[in-house]
């Protein structure tokens with residue numbers, strides 16, 4: 001995907017769909033929805049040639065697009081066959097060696113290395129630990145709304161509201177001082193938004209921009225770690241550099257790549273869930289009213305419904321470790337599959353009236369945080385808290401806030417909103 005979109009003809013049938021072209025990802029939601037519906041109705045997952053990506057060297061062999069809920073569940077819970085480690089889960093081409101140093105953390109690993117890392121870091125992410133952060137999340141959301149009301153009557157919702165809360169919380173957890181928030185924000189935008197001209201102007205410069213952003217974040221964590229080793233402060237970095245659980249300790253390299261994963265995963269995803277949620281509540285005023293009638297009681301389901309439709313992470317990749325049949329399709333060892341969460345969250349076989357935003361939807365077995373399995377989102381509890389608290393503040397204190405048309409990120413990986421006007 002080295003060139004950017006040009007023109008486009010309407011999608012009327014499956015041969016018009018190319019999930020590896022920028023043209024596809026520049027299309028509006030309705031067209032994507034139509035295309036994924038056509039793909040879900042196929043008897044067997046469609047196969048696509050890989051995009052040309054300039055950091056990847058030779059072009060890979062292509063991938064099967066898993067778009068049905070049942071396929072994503074099954075592939076997620078069978079990691080010994082659909083693995084994350086052989087070349088990476090966050091990218092279509094295999095990660096080149098120089099990238100693994102920065103982007104090779106647990107999300108791109110398999111057991112037993114994955115399990116070991118997850119054991120060490122998950123102590124910082126239990127619901128009990130998140131509850132300790134509750135007060136911080138509330139104070140941060142309240143300050144964001146104070147600032148909003150002061151500067152009103154309108155703003156860019158993404159930069160002034162949605163992006164601020166996850167950024168502050170992840171920086172607080174890691175002990176990153178406020179003066180560096182902008183630095184972290186810009187680097188995580190480059191890492192997940194590199195394919196969008198707003199973040200990296202020249203498509204040929206994507207690899208360089210990614211590596212530079214990663215190196216700069218690595219430098220930041222090394223500085224933090226050096227201080228915390230001498231003087232632990234109780235933040236996440238302190239507990240990670242000093243953790244020695246059953247003889248297990250992170251190496252400097254593991255700490256750096258985990259930190260990069262955390263700031264990127266913690267920022268971009270929750271931000272997009274909050275932005276999409278605001279838009280959904282604007283275009284569905286009946287659902288906003290319903291939520292306001294009993295905010296606390298309805299929050300858990302409303303938040304799941306926002307994550308279902310927003311599906312901030314569009315896909316993860318797996319590689320097939322041995323020949324295998326799943327739901328009637330044969331997969332060969334070495335083949336790649338992409339798990340399209342956005343598409344599975346709209347699967348009419350599982351969700352009644354799937355395009356409807358229904359804050360009371362129950363059950364809601366969406367796969368926005370990934371399917372069941374070892375890689376299920378480590379930050380899901382935290383993300384749910386942040387989304388709940390942000391909307392509690394917004395809907396109570398700025399009940400008339402309305403979002404305009406979202407300006408989308410050009411990306412196949414992240415369903416992102418770069419900017420979105422709002423008025424109140």
Ligand code: HEM
Pocket residue numbers: 076084089106107108118170261262265266267269270273307311312313316341367368369370371374375376377378379380382383
């Ligand atoms: C709405 C917000 C979020 C969404 C939609 C989301 C989505 C996902 C998805 C789909 C995966 C699955 C990867 C796979 O199966 O291969 C994942 C994994 C992960 N997420 Fe999230 N995430 C969110 C928020 C967060 C936050 C706030 C953090 C951290 C503070 C975080 C940290 C991680 C980590 C570390 C993993 C890797 C887990 C592993 O490989 O064991 N995420 N996330």
